[in-house]
Amino acid sequence: MRSLLSVPANRPAFFEKGATSSVDALFLDLEDSVFADQKIAARQTAGDAIGAVNWHGKRLLVRVNAMDTEWGFRDLVELGGTYPQLDGFMVPKICSLDELRFVEQTLDALDRERPKERPLELHILIETAIGLARVEQIVEGAKRLISVTFGAGDFAMSLGLYGRARSAGSSEYVVLTGERGEENRQAHWNDSHHFAMARIANACHAFGVIPVDGPFADFNDRLGADVSNRRARSLGYQAKWAIHPALIDGINTTFLPTAEDVTWALRVSQALQEARSAGTGSAQLDGRLIEAATMKTVDRILMLAGRS
Ligand code: GLV
Ligand code: MG
Numbered sequence: 001m002r003s004l005l006s007v008p009a010n011r012p013a014f015f016e017k018g019a020t021s022s023v024d025a026l027f028l029d030l031e032d033s034v035f036a037d038q039k040i041a042a043r044q045t046a047g048d049a050i051g052a053v054n055w056h057g058k059r060l061l062v063r064v065n066a067m068d069t070e071w072g073f074r075d076l077v078e079l080g081g082t083y084p085q086l087d088g089f090m091v092p093k094i095c096s097l098d099e100l101r102f103v104e105q106t107l108d109a110l111d112r113e114r115p116k117e118r119p120l121e122l123h124i125l126i127e128t129a130i131g132l133a134r135v136e137q138i139v140e141g142a143k144r145l146i147s148v149t150f151g152a153g154d155f156a157m158s159l160g161l162y163g164r165a166r167s168a169g170s171s172e173y174v175v176l177t178g179e180r181g182e183e184n185r186q187a188h189w190n191d192s193h194h195f196a197m198a199r200i201a202n203a204c205h206a207f208g209v210i211p212v213d214g215p216f217a218d219f220n221d222r223l224g225a226d227v228s229n230r231r232a233r234s235l236g237y238q239a240k241w242a243i244h245p246a247l248i249d250g251i252n253t254t255f256l257p258t259a260e261d262v263t264w265a266l267r268v269s270q271a272l273q274e275a276r277s278a279g280t281g282s283a284q285l286d287g288r289l290i291e292a293a294t295m296k297t298v299d300r301i302l303m304l305a306g307r308s
Pocket of ligand 1: 125127150151152153154155214215
């Protein structure tokens with residue numbers, strides 16, 4: 001799973017488009033895409049569509065409302081208990097391990113009504129200050145968690161920020177070069193999401209869960225989206241949301257090794273095999289040492305590229 005497309009649950013006109021896109025997973029959103037007075041109707045629309053639309057084998061999730069709202073629990077029970085075609089849920093604003101365990105136990109109960117080989121998948125968002133403060137505890141204590149998404153929009157609000165742009169770069173979060181009185185002092189931009197993103201990625205890798213980066217909001221800014229994809233990958237993220245189908249291909253490409261990565265991996269593999277035949281544990285390639293640790297990178301590249 002590299003890409004996840006968010007589709008408002010009350011906009012059936014978009015369902016077919018998502019289902020035939022190149023995305024790996026899509027989720028019908030009952031949370032922030034739907035106004036409060038439409039929540040119940042949207043749940044019904046989502047349910048009807050889960051059973052009726054041809055999803056073309058795509059992983060199909062529903063983002064339910066948060067568990068502290070009047071809708072969240074019913075979203076889980078009414079959809080999870082009724083539609084075997086549904087693969088699972090994305091649960092927003094998880095704030096504690098207790099809350100996560102409550103969701104997990106609800107899914108355990110719903111699974112009793114489902115085919116054994118299709119347990120409901122659980123994906124969550126960490127997007128509040130309290131959720132981030134407890135992320136290691138949450139991820140370590142989880143029993144059936146598959147992925148954690150960082151939700152930058154809600155996280156910024158949780159920190160009391162009200163900047164217009166959701167992008168992490170800001171002309172205010174800078175450090176100045178030089179000293180008082182110097183000329184040409186420059187402002188170096190920092191990434192205001194770095195701490196949250198790195199912490200979530202680390203927690204996920206420590207406890208065997210997939211870290212997912214949330215959406216890049218300005219879908220007309222392709223350069224910005226591309227940089228956002230690569231920044232997430234560089235921090236260890238393995239997938240990213242798209243809020244528009246136009247962003248899917250860029251995400252899919254970013255979260256797969258490039259052709260050059262694969263060529264390099266095959267050369268390393270070959271060089272190490274030769275070293276092994278010659279009775280040595282390491283070798284040189286392009287003037288660099290390669291050994292067992294390099295082979296782990298190679299195995300990962302070839303696995304992701306579907307070459308092993
Ligand atoms: C996503 O849900 C976000 O809050 O950014
Ligand atoms: Mg959110």
